[in-house]
Amino acid sequence: xxxxxxxxxxxxxxxxxxxxxxxxxxSKASTKPDKxxxxxxxxxxxxxxxxxTNFMSxxxxxxxxxxxxxxxxxxxxxxxxxxxINHYDVGSDIYYKGSERSLSPFLKANRGNIWVTSKAxxxxxxxxxxxxxxxxxxxxxxxxxxxxxNQSLKDLQTEYVDAYYLMAINNPAIICSEEIYKAFLDxxxxxxxxxxxxxxxxxxxxxxxxxxxxxxxxxxxxxxxxAGWYDWTTKEIEKDTPSLMALQPLLKQxxxxxxGLIGMKAVRLMAPMQVAGKGDVSAFDKFYDKKLLVSPLTPxxxxxxxxxxxGLDVVNADMQNFTHLEENIVAATSHTYxx
Numbered sequence: 001x002x003x004x005x006x007x008x009x010x011x012x013x014x015x016x017x018x019x020x021x022x023x024x025x026x027s028k029a030s031t032k033p034d035k036x037x038x039x040x041x042x043x044x045x046x047x048x049x050x051x052x053t054n055f056m057s058x059x060x061x062x063x064x065x066x067x068x069x070x071x072x073x074x075x076x077x078x079x080x081x082x083x084x085i086n087h088y089d090v091g092s093d094i095y096y097k098g099s100e101r102s103l104s105p106f107l108k109a110n111r112g113n114i115w116v117t118s119k120a121x122x123x124x125x126x127x128x129x130x131x132x133x134x135x136x137x138x139x140x141x142x143x144x145x146x147x148x149x150n151q152s153l154k155d156l157q158t159e160y161v162d163a164y165y166l167m168a169i170n171n172p173a174i175i176c177s178e179e180i181y182k183a184f185l186d187x188x189x190x191x192x193x194x195x196x197x198x199x200x201x202x203x204x205x206x207x208x209x210x211x212x213x214x215x216x217x218x219x220x221x222x223x224x225x226x227a228g229w230y231d232w233t234t235k236e237i238e239k240d241t242p243s244l245m246a247l248q249p250l251l252k253q254x255x256x257x258x259x260g261l262i263g264m265k266a267v268r269l270m271a272p273m274q275v276a277g278k279g280d281v282s283a284f285d286k287f288y289d290k291k292l293l294v295s296p297l298t299p300x301x302x303x304x305x306x307x308x309x310x311g312l313d314v315v316n317a318d319m320q321n322f323t324h325l326e327e328n329i330v331a332a333t334s335h336t337y338x339x
Contacts, residue, residue, distance in 0.1 A: 001274070002166065009232040018139050020080060020298070026116070035054070036049065036055075036161065037053070037054050037055040037056060037115075038056045039055075039056070039086040039112070039113045039114060039115060040058075040081060040084055040085075040086040040110075040113040040114060040178070040262050041056065041084060041086070042055045042082075042083060042084030042149070043084075044083045044084050044329070044333070045058045045059070045060065045083055045084030045085060045286075045329070045332065045333065046058070046059045046332055046333050046335070047059065047084075048292050048313045049260075049313075050087075050174040050219065050260035050262075050313055050314065050316055051218055051219060051255065051258050051259050051260030051261075051313070052258030052259075052260075053163075053194075053195050053218055053219070053260060054174055055087075055115055055162070055209050055260075056086075057086065057087045057099040057115060057260070057313065057314050058084055058085045058086045058087050058312075058314070058330055059308055059314045059315065059316065059332040059333075060085055060314070060317060060329060060331070061085075061087045061088070061089050061262060061314050061315065061316040061317065061330035062076075062077070062085050062087065062088045062302075062317070063081050063089055063091070063264070063317055063319065064088050064089060064090040064091075064096075064099055064102075064103050064317065065089070065090055065095070065096040065099050065318070066096065066099075066318050066320070067099075067319055067320045068090065068096070068097045068098070068099040068103055069096045069097050069098055069100070069102070069316050070097065070098050070102070070116065071098065072320060073319065073320045073321070074102050074106070076319060076320075076321075076322065076325050077103075077106045077299050078106075079322065080319075080325060081106075081110060081113075081114070081274040083329055086113065086114050086115055087114070087115045087117075087314065088103065088106075088107075088114055088115070088116050088117075088172055089116075089117045089118075089119075089124055089221070089262075089279060089316055090103050090118045090119075090156075091117065091118055091119050091120070091167065092118065092119065092120035092121070092148050092151070092152055092167070093151065093152075093155055094120065094121070095120070095121060095167070099136075100118060100152055100155035100156045101156075103116070103156060104155065104156050104157045104158075107156055107157075107158060107250070108157060108158075111158070115162045115163075116156070116158075116161055116162055117161065117162055117163040117164065117165065117197065117201055117219070118149075118164055118165070119160055119164060119165035119166070119167035119197070120144075120145065120148035120149070120152065120164075120165075120166075120167050121167045121168050121169070122140055122141040122144055122145055122166055122169070122174065122180075123137075123140055123144055124137055124140075124141070127170075127171050127174070128171070129170045129171050129202065129203040129206070130171075131171060131173070132173055132249075133171065133173045133177070134224060135179070137218075138177040138178075138179040138180060139179050141177065141179070141180055141290050141309070142177070142179040142180045142182065142183040143175065143183075145164075145166065145180060145183050145184075146186070146187065149161075149164050149187055149192060149193065150192075150222040153163070153192060159191070159192065159212045160191060160192060160193065160194070160196045161192070161193055161194075162193075162195060163194060163195040163196065163197045163218065163219055164187070164193045164196070164197070164200045165196075165197040165198050165219070165221065166180065166197070167198075168199060168200065168201055168202075168232075169198050169199065169200050169207055170200060170201070170202040170203040170207060171203070171207075172203075172206050172207055172209070172210035172268065175198065175207055175210040175211055175214065175217075176210055176213070181196070181214070181216050182301075182308055184196045184216075195218035195219060196216060196217055196218050196219070196290070197218060197219030197220060197221065198211060198219070198220055198221070199220075199222075200221070200222055200223065200228070200266070201223045201231070201232030201233070201265065202223075202231050202232060202233055202238075204222045204223060204224070204229050204238075205229065205250065207220075208222065208250065208254055208259075209250070211254070212253055212254055212257045212259065215257065217259055218259065218260060219259065219260045219262060219318060220254060220259050220260070220261055220262065221262040221263075221264050222261065222262070222263060222264065223264055223265040223268075223300070224244060224247075224263050224264075224265070224266065224306060224307060224312065225237060225244065225266050225267075225268075225269060225283075225284065225303065226243070226244050226266075226284040226287040226303055226306045226310075227241065227243055227244070227269075227283065227284055227287060228241030228242050228243050228244055228246070228247060229241040229247075229271055230265040230266075230268060230269065232265065235268070235269075235276055235277070236269070236278075237269065238281075243287060244287070244307060244310050244311060245287070245310060247311065248310070248311055252310035252311070255313070260280070260313050260314075261310070261311065261312050261313045261314075262313065262314050262315070262316050263307045263308075263312035263314070263315040263316065264315070264316040266303050266304055266307045266315055266317075267299075267300045267303045267304065267317075268304065269283050269284075270283055270284075270299055270300060281300075282299065284299075284302070284303055284306070285299075285303065287306070288302060288306065291337060291338070292305070292306065292337050292338070295334075295337045297330070297331065297334060297337065298327060300327060300328075300331070301327055301328070301329040301331035302330035302331075302335065304317065304328060304332065305331045305332075305334040305335070305337060308331075308332065308335075309335060309338045315332070
């Protein structure tokens with residue numbers, strides 16, 4: 001979709017826009033397209049409607065951030081597209097150096113057939129999960145978000161991105177900031193972005209609960225594994241986390257609120273130590289039934305398949321070589337191993 005086409009669509013759905021009454025923001029659910037948004041669908045991939053966006057996303061999301069930093073995995077993009085991956089997640093240059101610029105030629109070549117999201121971290125960067133934030137801090141964060149969105153568009157060489165996230169958010173007070181949400185609405189009204197999202201690596205339960213309460217967020221990318229929440233700070237499974245199965249009510253509540261759920265860090269614990277993992281490929285075996293354990297899937301494939309079967313709409317994978325890409329394609333289409 002071009003920026004001109006997006007602006008035109010805004011004119012036709014104005015009735016669904018958020019309202020401002022007496023200075024207070026009253027949120028309505030983001031307007032749904034009239035029909036499902038299908039892009040690059042192939043028989044070699046499975047798809048899921050991503051929340052209220054109505055976008056039919058490939059269940060395997062190409063995580064472009066680290067993979068494309070410095071242009072390392074650009075060679076994988078065409079193969080990913082060939083098998084039906086239509087969802088590409090990237091990140092601001094201030095964190096993922098060069099990844100947006102590396103994605104730009106592929107985006108230009110396939111603009112109408114792929115969904116592209118990006119994200120950026122917000123100041124104050126040292127805020128703790130339990131901290132309260134001031135109006136001045138949220139205004140600064142909103143300003144930063146707008147500037148980083150504009151820079152991302154410049155680096156991607158596009159006028160429009162399908163969604164832009166608050167990156168690595170762990171504080172519910174930031175999630176509930178009207179200043180930040182207004183920044184998104186301004187960007188949406190001017191045709192720069194379609195949907196609002198967040199990513200969280202820590203304190204995910206409270207962050208997701210806050211997002212549900214606001215009604216503002218279309219997408220949530222969460223660090224989650226078969227064992228439950230993943231904590232990026234400690235590089236461990238969050239202490240005392242419920243398992244993924246025990247988190248089903250919360251995940252369902254988010255989906256019922258129209259939030260598309262994107263899993264990430266699902267296999268990080270099993271990754272080798274040299275890439276910030278623990279190298280424990282049996283870490284999640286106790287959560288699987290016999291049918292999955294005796295399947296021909298690798299430990300990594302089992303974990304991805306399990307989170308897709310149990311609450312996650314899609315899963316984001318950092319794929320930096322063809323072997324990982326091909327293995328993850330199998331995982332995203334392995335629903336036959338579940339009862």
